[in-house]
Amino acid sequence: MQTHPKKKVEVIVEIALAKRLQETIEALGAKGYSVIPNLRGKGKWGKRANTGVFGVFENVMIVVITGEETAHKILQAVRELTEGGIGIAYISDVEVMREERF
């Protein structure tokens, strides 16, 4: 099957910053994204587990598939948004079937 190269950006941020980032991602020209809520795990900022009612310590992952240029702009935006706080962002290569959708 014919596939097309695209970039996948995965970003882990605090839920408090997620909405702003989602708006930025759209403004930078990505055609869509997915948000995975309530991440669990461990890292520089300690453990993330069940957050119960308060979402203060909740991290989410935002997944975007887009062109290379936009992908790099999103990474830059994440850096500006998180300013050295919680934030993981990386780009990887993916192949998509329907190029026009990304």
Next chain:
Amino acid sequence: MEAALNNLISPMILAFGLGVLAGIFRSDLEIPDSVAKGLSIYLMLAIGLKGGAGLAETPSVLEAVPGLIAALLLSFFMPFIAFALLKLMSGLKAVDRAAVAAHYGSVSVVTFATGAEFLRSLGVDSEGYVVAMLALMETPAIVTGLLLARWAAEEAAAGEKARGRLIEPDVLREVLLNGSIVLLVGGFLIGWATGPAGLEAVGPLFIDPFQGVLCLFLLDMGLLVARRFAGFQVLRPPLIAFGLIMPVIGAALGLATGLLLGLSVGGVTLVMVLAASASYIAVPAAMRMALPQADPSVYVSLSLGVTFPFNIIVGVPIYYWLANRLAGA
């Protein structure tokens, strides 16, 4: 004294204790996030409905106005006291002090619910509009906290005016339209519009099981408190002392306010509980958005780990005792 002991062995406090123990001993028990959020929706709507129905029974709505104004003033000015006290007591950075101060001006719905159930168990009535005071006290403190942080930043920058808005539009939306406010105010209006008859119609869901649901919620709170212990390393003795002194100062202000307003013993008790309590849901969410440089483990650990248990275990019975001595017939 007996009331205090009864409070200690109420199912709610014991459920909280169970949660703490389960957390400390690393049980795999957890209340799923969506269930916990569902429970809090239930609690807030139920509190709103009851308060509104209570107001519908009072002869004149105007009676509530001084209380509502007092609530706004308390929430707006208490952070100044907390901010100054923290400066005296702790070595926290100004931005952390501002964030903590915002929490102590705002309120905790679950502390309020625990206080209200304590009163109900003693058969003590209170004014319905105290619930409206609860809803109004959630937000002004956030504005004060942001003001304090901005002034501190301007001072640090040698008087140079800070740029940008004090409150970004997305923070404002979060602050004014967060779920708890919508539910409390919405429930209050529904309860007010439909009166005691409306409350009776939904009573089997919103009144009778309330205490049981509160138990489940407090179980979850206990788990969260215990599991946040890792974050409690930030709690040095002066900070813990602040977390115990500030609610007492708040309660004293609440007592004065309640007496000035001429509230009943139950009403005075609940205003004391409100002024003593510190937010750990609405304000942290707003602070993460508006003051990301403030350390969340400081303010969440303080309000959730120190002030919340203090208030529900020892605070509530003491506040009631004082209110009874000073406002009782």
